[in-house]
Amino acid sequence: xxxxxxxxxxxxxxxxxEERRKREEEQRNSGFGNFGIFGIPIFGMPGGGxxxxxxxxxxxPGFGNLSDMLDQFGQMMSGFASAQSEGEVLDIDLVxxxxxxxxxxxxxxxxxxxxxxxxxxxxLWLDDATILPATGGTTVSWNAATWLKETMxxxxxxLSPVAxxxxxxxxxxxxxxxxxxxxxxxxxxxxxxxxxxxxxxxxALGELAQEVLTGSDFGLPLSPAGVTAxxxxxxxxxxxxxxxxxxELLVYICAREVARxxxxxxxxxxxxxVVSAVEEYSAGMEIDTSALDEAMRDVDFQGGDPERIQEALxxxxxxEIAPRLVSRNEQAxxxxxxxxxxxxxxxxxxxxxxxxxxxxxxxxxxxAWRRRRASGGSADKALSAIVGIEITAPKVSDAAExxxxxxxxxxxxxxxxxxDHPDFLPVAADLENSAxxxxxxxxxxxxxxxxxxxxxxxLEEMLHKQEQEDKDKGxxxxxDPKGPED
Numbered sequence: 001x002x003x004x005x006x007x008x009x010x011x012x013x014x015x016x017x018e019e020r021r022k023r024e025e026e027q028r029n030s031g032f033g034n035f036g037i038f039g040i041p042i043f044g045m046p047g048g049g050x051x052x053x054x055x056x057x058x059x060x061p062g063f064g065n066l067s068d069m070l071d072q073f074g075q076m077m078s079g080f081a082s083a084q085s086e087g088e089v090l091d092i093d094l095v096x097x098x099x100x101x102x103x104x105x106x107x108x109x110x111x112x113x114x115x116x117x118x119x120x121x122x123x124l125w126l127d128d129a130t131i132l133p134a135t136g137g138t139t140v141s142w143n144a145a146t147w148l149k150e151t152m153x154x155x156x157x158x159l160s161p162v163a164x165x166x167x168x169x170x171x172x173x174x175x176x177x178x179x180x181x182x183x184x185x186x187x188x189x190x191x192x193x194x195x196x197x198x199x200x201x202x203x204a205l206g207e208l209a210q211e212v213l214t215g216s217d218f219g220l221p222l223s224p225a226g227v228t229a230x231x232x233x234x235x236x237x238x239x240x241x242x243x244x245x246x247x248e249l250l251v252y253i254c255a256r257e258v259a260r261x262x263x264x265x266x267x268x269x270x271x272x273x274v275v276s277a278v279e280e281y282s283a284g285m286e287i288d289t290s291a292l293d294e295a296m297r298d299v300d301f302q303g304g305d306p307e308r309i310q311e312a313l314x315x316x317x318x319x320e321i322a323p324r325l326v327s328r329n330e331q332a333x334x335x336x337x338x339x340x341x342x343x344x345x346x347x348x349x350x351x352x353x354x355x356x357x358x359x360x361x362x363x364x365x366x367x368a369w370r371r372r373r374a375s376g377g378s379a380d381k382a383l384s385a386i387v388g389i390e391i392t393a394p395k396v397s398d399a400a401e402x403x404x405x406x407x408x409x410x411x412x413x414x415x416x417x418x419x420d421h422p423d424f425l426p427v428a429a430d431l432e433n434s435a436x437x438x439x440x441x442x443x444x445x446x447x448x449x450x451x452x453x454x455x456x457x458x459l460e461e462m463l464h465k466q467e468q469e470d471k472d473k474g475x476x477x478x479x480d481p482k483g484p485e486d
Contacts, residue, residue, distance in 0.1 A: 090163040091198045092156045098202025099148050103209055109141040111232040114250060119228060122255035122354075129354035131416045132262040137226035144209035147231060151215065151222040155205065157275055158220070162282040163197045210234065214257040219343035221264045221271045228261050230254060242368045245361065252365045255355055259347045267419045270343075277336040284329025337395060338428045345399025349407065370397065398431040409438045 116139055123134045142150065167190060213235050215223025223229045235253055239246040264271050348366070355362045374393035406415045418424045418441075430437040 089167060089194055089197075090156070090160050090201070091194060092152060092159070094195065094198040095155070095159070095202040095205065096148060096152050098199050099206040099209060100145060102203070102206025103144040103148065106143050106145055106233075109143040109146065109232060112141045114247075115139065115141045115230045115232060115254065118251045118254040119230075119258060121251055122258045125354040125358055126255060126258055126262070126350065129350040129412070130259070130262065131413055132266045132419075134258075135226060135228065135261050135265040137228055137261065137265070140227060140229050142215070142229045142231050143233060144212075144231065147212060147215070147229070148205060148209050150224060150227070150229070153224075154220075154222045154275075155201075158278050159201055161279045163194065163201075165282045165284075166197065167193045211238075213238065213253050214260075216257065216260045216264065219260065219274070219340040219347075221260075221274060225271070226265065228257055230257060238372075242372065244365065244368055248359055248361050249365060251359065252351070252355065252362070252369075255351045256347050259350050260343065263343060263346065263419065269422055270419070273422055274336075274339060274343075277332065277339055280332040281329060281336045284332060334428045338399075338431065339425075341395035341399040341431065342425060344396045345401075346403050348396065348400035349403040353407075395431060398434075399426075402426060402431060402434040402437065405434050406438055406441065410441050414441060 119139045211234060213231055215227060215229030230253065235250060236246055239249045352362060352366055370393065373396065403415060426437050
């Protein structure tokens with residue numbers, strides 16, 4: 001155990017790395033291989049990974065652990081039967097079972113005392129950086145398996161609409177003749193799609209669980225309300241990868257999580273707005289095959305050079321040209337990314353402000369965090385694979401700069417007052433031109449006794465009254481029709 005400079009101990013067990021390496025090796029040696037264009041796995045076929053590995057050509061894992069493979073196959077069949085009987089778009093139990101395979105054998109979370117002390121410090125210091133009070137909720141240390149179990153209810157809400165619209169997008173992407181030929185098999189296709197979507201989501205969540213640091217990473221309110229959760233083992237792995245002092249990084253990450261929880265606790269509309277934004281985004285799902293179509297046009301199957309055909313076929317297996325899920329609802333996509341950027345940008349600003357004078361390494365910690373976010377990584381790729389969300393670093397950086405400028409211009413009280421109503425929040429254009437947003441805030445000072453919340457409530461009340469009058473008028477017209485003319 002290493003004793004940090006904040007009066008608490010933070011574990012530093014090198015055996016964690018060895019366990020992680022063994023677990024990752026087991027995962028590489030198990031699996032089913034590549035998924036087809038529509039996400040349907042080719043059971044029993046090696047994926048193609050390293051040609052030197054026991055599995056096949058480049059692109060995926062080999063057979064390796066037969067027990068794991070059979071266990072996974074059994075779970076997929078169980079999920080298929082469940083989906084077949086219940087007609088579910090997403091079998092969340094299969095998602096959880098698949099995800100938990102990635103973290104089997106992980107020890108319970110330790111460092112409870114270190115987490116509690118770090119949270120206590122973070123709460124105290126954040127009082128000077130925001131008007132949003134402490135949540136007074138529960139503080140917990142989780143391992144990856146606990147994170148999966150505790151966040152699964154929210155993942156079900158986030159994944160279900162994505163799975164539903166993805167399934168429809170896959171059908172829409174088929175040629176019309178193919179859809180007609182399916183006929184009675186459409187139900188079987190939907191059930192198979194529900195199963196493979198669950199397995200694919202489970203694998204992505206399993207990878208994500210090994211990298212997340214808190215209960216609400218990425219600005220998504222995943223942990224139960226009132227729970228502030230930290231994953232110390234994942235945090236220690238990050239501290240080694242970034243060459244940062246683990247004790248200082250723990251306080252920094254705890255401060256970020258505390259800041260997010262204050263937002264989700266004291267901005268009552270925010271949690272549901274994030275979920276609604278994901279639902280709106282997923283409603284526009286479609287499959288983009290433009291890159292694949294372009295590559296197919298370059299393949300000359302008749303009279304072509306066999307070597308060039310082979311090279312072209314290998315390019316067709318590249319992830320870069322594989323069909324991608326995209327949202328045709330660009331406005332919903334922009335609103336979702338902007339909302340997540342505003343959450344994470346606000347956290348960036350208030351944490352830097354709260355810790356800057358207290359932890360000398362705060363600038364280095366913030367810079368390391370920004371580099372990690374900008375470089376992406378398997379966690380970001382997993383998140384994108386699950387719900388198609390990409391949190392771009394420039395947007396978060398622009399949002400943090402906007403909150404900093406707002407703080408300087410109108411003060412902390414007015415800055416955090418922007419969260420009082422969703423209509424007050426900056427939009428995507430404001431991230432590129434913060435001066436215009438600040439001018440609007442300053443302009444409100446020129447209006448005597450202006451209460452924006454009261455004005456919005458008046459407008460909503462007026463609209464509701466108008467809707468009710470229109471409804472009553474329609475009912476009167478239907479109940480008192482004109483009589484026959486004399």
